Amino acid sequence: MASGASGTEYSFRFSDCLLGAQMLFVAFGALVLVPILTGLDPNVALFTAGAGTLVFQVVTKGKVPVFLASSFAFIAPIIYGVQTWGIPATMCGLTAAGVFYIILSFLVRFFGSGVLHRLLPPVVTGPVIMVIGLVLAPVAVHMAMGRTGDGSGWLVPEKTAIIIAGVSLVTTVVVSLLARGWLKLIPILCGIIAGYVTSVCLDMFGISAALQASFDPGALPNWTSAQLISLTPIADKAWLAMPAFVMPEWKWEAILFIVPVAIAPAIEHFGDVLAVSSITGKDYIEEPGIKNTLLGDGLATSLASMLGGPPNTTYSEVSGAVALTRAFNPAIMTWAALTAILLSFVGKIGALLATIPTPVMGGIMILLFGMITVVGINTLVKSGKDLTTPRNLIIVAVILVCGIGGMKFSAGGFAIEKIGLAGILGLLLNLILPAEEE
Numbered sequence: 001m002a003s004g005a006s007g008t009e010y011s012f013r014f015s016d017c018l019l020g021a022q023m024l025f026v027a028f029g030a031l032v033l034v035p036i037l038t039g040l041d042p043n044v045a046l047f048t049a050g051a052g053t054l055v056f057q058v059v060t061k062g063k064v065p066v067f068l069a070s071s072f073a074f075i076a077p078i079i080y081g082v083q084t085w086g087i088p089a090t091m092c093g094l095t096a097a098g099v100f101y102i103i104l105s106f107l108v109r110f111f112g113s114g115v116l117h118r119l120l121p122p123v124v125t126g127p128v129i130m131v132i133g134l135v136l137a138p139v140a141v142h143m144a145m146g147r148t149g150d151g152s153g154w155l156v157p158e159k160t161a162i163i164i165a166g167v168s169l170v171t172t173v174v175v176s177l178l179a180r181g182w183l184k185l186i187p188i189l190c191g192i193i194a195g196y197v198t199s200v201c202l203d204m205f206g207i208s209a210a211l212q213a214s215f216d217p218g219a220l221p222n223w224t225s226a227q228l229i230s231l232t233p234i235a236d237k238a239w240l241a242m243p244a245f246v247m248p249e250w251k252w253e254a255i256l257f258i259v260p261v262a263i264a265p266a267i268e269h270f271g272d273v274l275a276v277s278s279i280t281g282k283d284y285i286e287e288p289g290i291k292n293t294l295l296g297d298g299l300a301t302s303l304a305s306m307l308g309g310p311p312n313t314t315y316s317e318v319s320g321a322v323a324l325t326r327a328f329n330p331a332i333m334t335w336a337a338l339t340a341i342l343l344s345f346v347g348k349i350g351a352l353l354a355t356i357p358t359p360v361m362g363g364i365m366i367l368l369f370g371m372i373t374v375v376g377i378n379t380l381v382k383s384g385k386d387l388t389t390p391r392n393l394i395i396v397a398v399i400l401v402c403g404i405g406g407m408k409f410s411a412g413g414f415a416i417e418k419i420g421l422a423g424i425l426g427l428l429l430n431l432i433l434p435a436e437e438e
Contacts, residue, residue, distance in 0.1 A: 144161065
């Protein structure tokens with residue numbers, strides 16, 4: 001093996017190239033899942049993941065063996081933003097989220113890491129994370145049943161969709177629980193492959209057509225073909241193609257809606273860095289310092305958004321692979337980043353991913369969005385705070401009800417709602433409400 005457990009010193013060796021490609025393989029399923037769900041370009045996501053990782057390594061002086069890629073925390077606001085304002089305006093809000101990280105990094109630089117815990121304690125971040133997962137629950141169910149994300153139209157007959165979504169979900173669960181070694185690190189990728197293969201088989205044996213015939217045609221006004229997968233887009237796409245970069249377009253509403261969402265992943269960044277520190281035996285909180293890791297994350301997120309990609313975050317799957325292989329050399333992540341950038345120019349990759357049937361993603365989303373909600377619950381539980389005290393009860397209750405209920409505040413052309421409004425309300429309540437006596 002190119003690098004062992006003795007340390008994390010950066011050493012650029014060509015022998016680490018294969019290991020870097022393996023790290024990208026571990027991250028691939030989750031990396032492309034976000035753009036597929038949100039309507040962004042998977043090839044752009046590959047490019048910005050690689051470029052963001054390289055930016056992070058420059059800022060942290062190549063000392064932290066992490067890979068940055070698409071953040072799940074922003075799925076809900078991206079979906080809403082794309083539907084409401086379009087991709088360019090949504091990218092403006094996501095770029096601002098990266099700037100928010102950068103501002104937090106300077107607060108940490110001048111006031112210490114404790115300032116974030118005072119401004120954004122678990123009683124605020126936990127419920128916000130829960131809202132992110134629960135707001136998306138209807139989208140997951142609609143897609144798993146063969147409908148569009150908003151439930152307005154049918155894409156796949158319900159019986160067919162449930163079979164495909166079930167296979168994707170069960171495969172992901174089984175791999176998560178029972179797999180060993182590298183396979184355990186890629187449950188999402190395994191679920192997507194299993195669902196895709198199931199869709200191909202249903203087409204191949206005419207099962208999807210038979211299930212379609214069992215439906216009342218009047219109940220499926222948007223369903224026009226029994227074929228689940230068409231390979232024509234793959235054949236039409238060139239092997240080498242420039243990723244479809246999208247530049248941001250200024251939109252205040254998008255900024256104010258999306259930036260509060262960054263509260264939760266910014267706090268989670270601490271946990272990610274601590275996890276990598278425990279794996280390698282190095283204290284990255286001190287060197288290169290949380291101020292620099294957060295700055296690198298913010299710059300990577302803003303860079304990705306300015307090119308039309310999803311925000312970046314450190315990937316726990318890759319950290320798990322680091323623990324498994326004991327390959328602590330950060331240069332391995334450089335190879336992973338370079339591999340991602342090269343693959344982003346392979347046009348047929350994006351075309352292939354675009355053929356994945358909606359129920360495949362729906363089955364994955366049922367588990368994914370539920371897991372995000374559980375992370376929020378766990379944040380509250382681990383804090384050890386009594387949630388029945390009046391102050392904590394008020395903060396959690398307002399965040400959950402306003403976020404999940406779809407509360408909206410409008411003033412002229414300005415509007416903020418759901419996750420963004422819930423995050424701002426939680427932050428303000430934490431600052432305004434008097435602290436309780438011990």
